Amino acid sequence: MLKVDGVVAGYQTGSRVLDGFSMHIKPGEIVALLGRNGMGKTTFLKALMGHVQVAQGSVNLDGESIKGLRPYEVARRGVGYVPQGREIFPDFTVEENLMMGLLGRPDLPKQIPDWAFEIFPILDERRKQRGGSMSGGQQQQLAIVRALVGKPKLLLLDEPSEGIQPNIVQEIGHVLSRISREQGLTVLLVEQNMELVLGMAQRCLFMENGVIVHETQDVQGLRTNPEPIHRYLSV
Numbered sequence: 001m002l003k004v005d006g007v008v009a010g011y012q013t014g015s016r017v018l019d020g021f022s023m024h025i026k027p028g029e030i031v032a033l034l035g036r037n038g039m040g041k042t043t044f045l046k047a048l049m050g051h052v053q054v055a056q057g058s059v060n061l062d063g064e065s066i067k068g069l070r071p072y073e074v075a076r077r078g079v080g081y082v083p084q085g086r087e088i089f090p091d092f093t094v095e096e097n098l099m100m101g102l103l104g105r106p107d108l109p110k111q112i113p114d115w116a117f118e119i120f121p122i123l124d125e126r127r128k129q130r131g132g133s134m135s136g137g138q139q140q141q142l143a144i145v146r147a148l149v150g151k152p153k154l155l156l157l158d159e160p161s162e163g164i165q166p167n168i169v170q171e172i173g174h175v176l177s178r179i180s181r182e183q184g185l186t187v188l189l190v191e192q193n194m195e196l197v198l199g200m201a202q203r204c205l206f207m208e209n210g211v212i213v214h215e216t217q218d219v220q221g222l223r224t225n226p227e228p229i230h231r232y233l234s235v
């Protein structure tokens, strides 16, 4: 469903944070993208979304190029993005934040669907509460549901566990795995928390200096043979 070939991208002209980056994801798959700080994981998600310009290479979603599209156009093609740090609107209520998730999808009804409040029940209890007054974990749940109300077929998550208590991390993992299983949602997860990765991912890609350097299909095998984790993630 997503096929990326030879992507070169960076922040200044000529910079190659992504240096010929290639990967693919099958429909309904949950793939983790792993690597040390500064290797280009966030840059890749930004390049997919159109926040960072792709200088070379191709980016195809369901056989159609999304390279060079603006972020709102990428969202309309069915890509949801939960950025690092969540970036919810702190002065808006839970409901208002969720409405923002519908803004990019003029084809959908301008009403938050009931199911949005069933994904994480805490959001139903806190409908009228300001996003900024909630815990980090609740804000992350809000950011995820805000992306889901736009009905993405591919969800990009950038370090969703960062700064969040373990029980909420676990709940997020369970919920997204279930949605993927039941509804065929494809997920690309950038994450440092190996418990979340091992609990969710069906395939792991290890990234170094702007390219994928290793792939493992046997995610559970990383528990008994963590050598790639040590090699590509330890500092």
Ligand SMILES: Nc1ncnc2c1ncn2[C@@H]1O[C@H](COP(=O)(O)OP(=O)(O)OP(=O)(O)O)[C@@H](O)[C@H]1O
Pocket (backbone or CB within 6 Å): 011, 017, 035, 036, 037, 038, 039, 040, 041, 042, 043, 044
């Ligand atoms: N806005 C920016 N302007 C210029 N350079 C940037 C910018 N954002 C990131 N970089 C640089 O691009 C490189 C890759 O950063 P990126 O954030 O993609 O790494 P990462 O693998 O996601 O790591 P982290 O876990 O620290 O977020 C780093 O060298 C970083 O300094």
